[in-house]
Amino acid sequence: MKLRIGIPRSLAYFVFFPFWKTFFRSLDMEVVISPATSKGVLDSGVKEAVADACVPIKLFHGHVLELKEQVDYIFLPRLVSINKEDTVTFCPKFLGLPDLIRATLPNLPPLIDEKVDLQKGPWEIYRLCVRIGRVLGKSPWASLLACRKGRAAQQQYEKIIWQLKVTPAEALQMVEKYQVLPPAAEEEYQLSFAVLGFPYTINDRFISVDMVKKLRQLGVRVLTAEMVPRQNLLAQARKLPKNLFWHFSNQVMRAAMYFMDEKVDGIIHVTAFGCGPDAMVNKMIELEAKARGKIPFMNITIDEHTGEAGVLTRLEAFVDMLKLRRGMI
């Protein structure tokens, strides 16, 4: 029987899932993803996790619990760095995630918690794959081949996001079902907004109360940080006095500056309550937007109690205000 590898549908899932799915499938494993976030998943996570953690971490606990009974291994790598930029790592909660999960949730299947530290050089990704393959009893050669296939799948996935300007959640859907969804008609959109935040908050339809869909229904084109080509983000990085230490926050900050250059109609920063980096980044984007003048900016903080109606009211008010200003109504 095939070994079953569980991947929680949260945190890094939205960034790297195509890579790991292809990798494990090429190694003849079955990949099990936890179900989409629901009230039940969130509640079970909130119950187990430490009270002061941010909502994405609590949610992650819930996703791991969903997988607990179904799989032989849970894939939970320790993310340290995923590109060459020095001093850029992840938030402490990511660095300690395997230990945190192990201490809080007892009786889990074994965790694959290899360290992902790609700063070490271009060959580190292959070494990492060989290490993971060894845990699963696969030969280094098989792991290397699987790694190559994974990289191809990942590239294709990122290309879909850039070219079709879809959110990672939609791109994942396309990759899953091997079909390209028809793009929405351009003329439907009267405004374009940059919706910035961590991939695991914006793309999780439950925790973000499906903000992307709501904005589109209000006639807004939604742009996210993933839709900006990587070199454009790096060009923005040079304008900042100092890199932020957290990979995802860097993406948000740089994308905010990029979209301000591109003159989007408005910026919405989606933050998670209790998130450390967000508290800093939010203020920096706010001050940057203020310094450039007349760039509408709104912050929406989500947590485990976020109500759909409250968010919708704020989105509608923001959109109405902008339409009024542009003379559209």
Add this chain to the structure above:
Amino acid sequence: MRITFPHMGNLAVALESIFSSLGAQVVAPPLNKETIALGSRYAPEGACFPFKLVLGNYLQALEEGTDTLIMLGGNGPCRFGYFGNLAGVILQDLGYEFRMVILEGDNFLSQIASLGEELGAGWRDILRVVRLGWYKLAALDQWEALVNQKRAVAGSRVDALYLKGVTLLGQALNINDINEGLNYIQNEINNCLDSSTLKQTPRIAIVGDIYMQVEPFANHNLARLLGERGFAVYRSIYVSSWVKHNFWPPAKKREAQRLLKDAKPYLCSMVGGHGLDTVANTVNYQRQGFHGVIQILPMTCMPEIVAQSLLPKVSRDLDIPILSLVLDEHSAQEGLITRIEAFTDVVRHRYNMSRSEIVGSYDFGK
């Protein structure tokens, strides 16, 4: 040049000594309720308590007419490394005019040199005053450690001696003066008690975020609260011990390896800030026979939250009471005292139980 730096426990005394000996005018308003009010008004809501105090302290100093702000940088992933940059843009937005000097590891020396040049001091002067400041800091930290340990048996006399020591240090002009003062105060404190009583005091260790540990204003003087309730208090970090472990690369590496070894299997990676230190030191204190551990952290502190979620397991496995205190600008002292007393009752009860097995008598309570 009118210079200011954020308050952080005993560090302020050392920095004040360094900059004023170099001929700068030091503006260092003490932390008070106004600091908190100003800081939490202009800082982002979700920023940690130390950032709010730093920002509030800068605002107080700017109102008093300072023109140069000093801050330490860093490489995270704790938010501390970005304090200077964020405070800079917030203060600029508020319309203040100032110069922000953020001492970063890679250009630390050149920044110090250019500051010295402006003040008309050469490397020789800088080295001399920094050495003097360092000795003052080390002396203060030694006294503080001693006072924390002995307050339980010697009472408030040791606090008076500590204050006397601070005055002595203020007058000290060279290292000899400091050493004399150091010996004098240490002897006086030791004379307050005979060593046999100390052995009978239950010991509590404080671990957690560095700022919350070293700044009594931020932690409601936790060490004193515990001392008054009859506990010898040990702290995992002092500013001088942090400097010793971080400014000399081989020492830094050695310390990191020790922490990783002690924290295993609970935490197997550096998580920035003092998250790993908290877990490793808790394990270490249990091995040394401590009777309880208090973790202290500001609300939303990322590294300490990782440690906080691991500590219940450490507590269960190693059978040691651990209390996590999350503090921010809204913490009231009465609530804090209630929690501390509930905890110290547990610790004292367990302590008496363990002793009753040895001496054959069991006295409940004190």
